[in-house]
Amino acid sequence: MVSMNFPSIPIKTHVVTEKDDIVELTRKYTEGIAFPGDIIAVAESVAAITQGRAILPEKIRPGLIAKLISRFPAKHGSLATPSAMQLAVREVGVLRILLGCAASIFGRLIGAKGYFYIVAGRELALIDDIAGTMWPYEKHIILGPKEPEKIVRSIFEVTGVDAVIADVNDIKCVDILAATSPESERIAKGALIDNPFGNDDQQTPIVVIKQHKF
Amino acid sequence: MTDQRFTQITNFWSDVFEKDGRQFSRVAIESTYPLSYQLSSSRANVKMLIKKARANINYSKTEVYDGLISELTVRQNEAENVTTEIALDYDAPFTVNFSEGIPARTFIVFDRMRLYDIFSPLKIVIDPGHGGDDKGGFGPVDLLEKNIALILAEQTKLYLDKYGAQTFLTRESDQKIPLRDRFNFALSNKADLFISLHTHYDKNPEVKGLFVGYNPAAASSEKLAWLIAVEVARKTKRDIREIRRDSHLTALKKIPGVIIEPVTISNYVEEGLLRNPHLYEKVALGIFNGIKGLFDG
Numbered sequence: 001m002v003s004m005n006f007p008s009i010p011i012k013t014h015v016v017t018e019k020d021d022i023v024e025l026t027r028k029y030t031e032g033i034a035f036p037g038d039i040i041a042v043a044e045s046v047a048a049i050t051q052g053r054a055i056l057p058e059k060i061r062p063g064l065i066a067k068l069i070s071r072f073p074a075k076h077g078s079l080a081t082p083s084a085m086q087l088a089v090r091e092v093g094v095l096r097i098l099l100g101c102a103a104s105i106f107g108r109l110i111g112a113k114g115y116f117y118i119v120a121g122r123e124l125a126l127i128d129d130i131a132g133t134m135w136p137y138e139k140h141i142i143l144g145p146k147e148p149e150k151i152v153r154s155i156f157e158v159t160g161v162d163a164v165i166a167d168v169n170d171i172k173c174v175d176i177l178a179a180t181s182p183e184s185e186r187i188a189k190g191a192l193i194d195n196p197f198g199n200d201d202q203q204t205p206i207v208v209i210k211q212h213k214f
Numbered sequence: 215m216t217d218q219r220f221t222q223i224t225n226f227w228s229d230v231f232e233k234d235g236r237q238f239s240r241v242a243i244e245s246t247y248p249l250s251y252q253l254s255s256s257r258a259n260v261k262m263l264i265k266k267a268r269a270n271i272n273y274s275k276t277e278v279y280d281g282l283i284s285e286l287t288v289r290q291n292e293a294e295n296v297t298t299e300i301a302l303d304y305d306a307p308f309t310v311n312f313s314e315g316i317p318a319r320t321f322i323v324f325d326r327m328r329l330y331d332i333f334s335p336l337k338i339v340i341d342p343g344h345g346g347d348d349k350g351g352f353g354p355v356d357l358l359e360k361n362i363a364l365i366l367a368e369q370t371k372l373y374l375d376k377y378g379a380q381t382f383l384t385r386e387s388d389q390k391i392p393l394r395d396r397f398n399f400a401l402s403n404k405a406d407l408f409i410s411l412h413t414h415y416d417k418n419p420e421v422k423g424l425f426v427g428y429n430p431a432a433a434s435s436e437k438l439a440w441l442i443a444v445e446v447a448r449k450t451k452r453d454i455r456e457i458r459r460d461s462h463l464t465a466l467k468k469i470p471g472v473i474i475e476p477v478t479i480s481n482y483v484e485e486g487l488l489r490n491p492h493l494y495e496k497v498a499l500g501i502f503n504g505i506k507g508l509f510d511g
Binding site: 007009010011012013014029032033057080081083129130131132135136138139199200202204210213214 | 222224225226227244246247268270271274315316317354355451482483484485486487489490492
């Protein structure tokens with residue numbers, strides 16, 4: 001994917017918590033910056049935090065299966081700790097996790113990656129394990145956001161601006177979880193490739209992709 | 215500047231960059247239109263009054279602590295003005311640059327020359343703990359202390375080298391070196407400082423935080439330990455667990471020396487933090503700031 005030539009404006013916010021409403025938050029911070037024809041991109045982890053999906057590992061009691069299976073994923077991945085794996089079990093059920101493991105073993109035999117998530121559920125790839133998110137959420141495990149389609153639709157209704165929920169990392173992977181239109185998804189995939197959300201403590205979870213000048 | 219349009223401040227950040235082999239600090243203010251501003255500066259403080267502007271956040275204080283800029287504050291005033299205040303550790307010359315585009319960016323660039331004056335006379339031995347078959351502590355997932363110590367040491371050396379310090383590593387690869395040899399290396403090189411890097415390990419996975427031990431035989435060691443502990447904790451946002459004398463370090467005789475364990479590897483969260491490359495930069499910068507505090511008048 002090549003970076004598209006649409007400028008993006010990262011917007012600094014306060015530290016977002018579960019007391020925030022993601023739609024109202026987005027409206028407030030993009031007012032006067034995003035207009036119809038632009039695209040508002042919201043970081044998936046922040047959308048999840050507003051939904052109360054940042055969970056402290058000490059509140060999780062990993063079961064035997066989670067303890068066992070958490071030994072196998074790549075350690076830089078989403079499910080490196082038993083607590084995160086237990087949350088994965090809670091999200092999709094034991095059966096899908098076990099089927100995912102079987103698929104992963106098959107994938108390794110044929111030299112292919114990603115089979116675990118294809119079978120167990122792509123939403124599990126959105127789980128940020130302990131220390132996978134910046135301060136003050138580094139102590140938490142962050143699950144992916146619920147109903148991202150509903151969030152982008154609500155943002156569009158309130159702002160009149162197309163919206164996407166995105167998961168972006170520093171190895172130029174852009175995953176659009178939900179978009180108000182196929183065109184905004186296509187444009188956002190290109191415009192977000194250099195991760196304007198930032199990867200440290202920039203505190204810019206909203207990015208406006210400008211297709212029109214001010 | 216005379217641009218009269220109403221502008222919105224969308225973001226502000228700070229970094230350190232290199233130009234023509236020299237290091238500079240800068241603050242960037244991003245906005246929808248070019249800024250119309252008035253600048254004023256008094257001792258170690260630069261204030262920018264931005265006219266006809268609105269900030270997304272009414273009041274925001276950002277900790278920078280890069281060795282020159284300490285804090286950056288952005289405040290929305292009653293009138294349609296925004297005040298940006300940059301607090302410095304010391305008075306430094308600065309320039310203002312502007313780059314057009316979306317967003318428009320205004321840069322306030324500060325000269326870090328004084329840091330060269332502080333660091334260039336110093337000879338510093340940096341000691342990555344453990345190595346070879348001495349693995350040190352280990353994390354609950356898979357990280358080993360000996361590997362982390364080496365990365366921490368390399369990052370610290372990189373930071374100090376930029377400002378002309380003469381630095382030496384006691385090991386540059388995965389090899390076991392007796393403790394006595396490490397201390398003798400510092401003594402034979404007549405080092406001004408000895409900085410040993412480790413991580414803490416504890417059987418109790420709840421134990422976490424930063425530890426700094428110091429050489430009780432050298433007068434300024436304790437002060438150095440406190441300075442480094444405060445600065446590293448501030449950069450990494452971890453708690454200080456303990457600062458205490460370490461009798462092993464008395465082998466350094468009068469060389470001020472510290473052993474730093476910035477995190478506890480046996481804690482799930484802190485092992486996880488070690489997977490983020492930014493943590494190493496923050497530890498290195500914290501050590502840099504601590505040393506600066508000791509030698510900067």
